Amino acid sequence: MPKVVFWVHPILQLLATAMAAYALYLAWPRVLRNHFGKRTSFAWTEHVKWGKYAHILWMLGLVGGTALVARHWGGSGATGDHYWIAQLIMPCIAGGYITGTIMDRDKKPRKYMPLVHAVFNILALIIAIVQIFTGIGVIREFLLP
Numbered sequence: 001m002p003k004v005v006f007w008v009h010p011i012l013q014l015l016a017t018a019m020a021a022y023a024l025y026l027a028w029p030r031v032l033r034n035h036f037g038k039r040t041s042f043a044w045t046e047h048v049k050w051g052k053y054a055h056i057l058w059m060l061g062l063v064g065g066t067a068l069v070a071r072h073w074g075g076s077g078a079t080g081d082h083y084w085i086a087q088l089i090m091p092c093i094a095g096g097y098i099t100g101t102i103m104d105r106d107k108k109p110r111k112y113m114p115l116v117h118a119v120f121n122i123l124a125l126i127i128a129i130v131q132i133f134t135g136i137g138v139i140r141e142f143l144l145p
Contacts, residue, residue, distance in 0.1 A: 006072075006143055009065035010135055016057035017128040023051035024125060027118070034114070048104050051121070055097040058128070062086055062093070073142060082134040085127060092124035 026047040029040035069083070070076050076083050099117035103110065 003143070006068060009061050009068065010139060012057050012061035012064070013128065013131065013135070016054045016061060017125065017132070019050050019054035019057065020121065020125050020128065023047055023054055024121065026050065030114075031118075044104075048100065051100055052097070055093055055100075058089070058093050058124070059097075062090065079138045079142075080134075082131065082138050085131055085134055089124055089127040089131070092120045092127065095120035096124055 026043050029038075030042040030047075032038040033040045033042065066076050066083070066086070069078055073079070096117060099113055099120065103113060103117065
């Protein structure tokens, strides 16, 4: 298999992380309105679009990266902390996507689901940022030699 294929995972994950950061940026006016009484405009459609793209790319990258490692480097655990930290992001991605989809399909005032959605997604973004650093180690060990 050409070595360039192994670069798809880190590129997808960086792109997904950037999209997630942008979706969080788009959500900030909603936070200001709901929790601080500010008059703001929330770009709902854009937030949903970029959030969905981020979730889908994150999951594709996670599954694809795991499959490549399992097939070519002798098992998922070969990347050490990078693999184990990825296991923490999986439920966050799923929770953020599911709660976002529910709120987008049935638009109504909600008290707790937006907070749960935000927690899942902020945790996913924090974990993804940590994964950048653990991923650099994987790149150094497996892709650069």
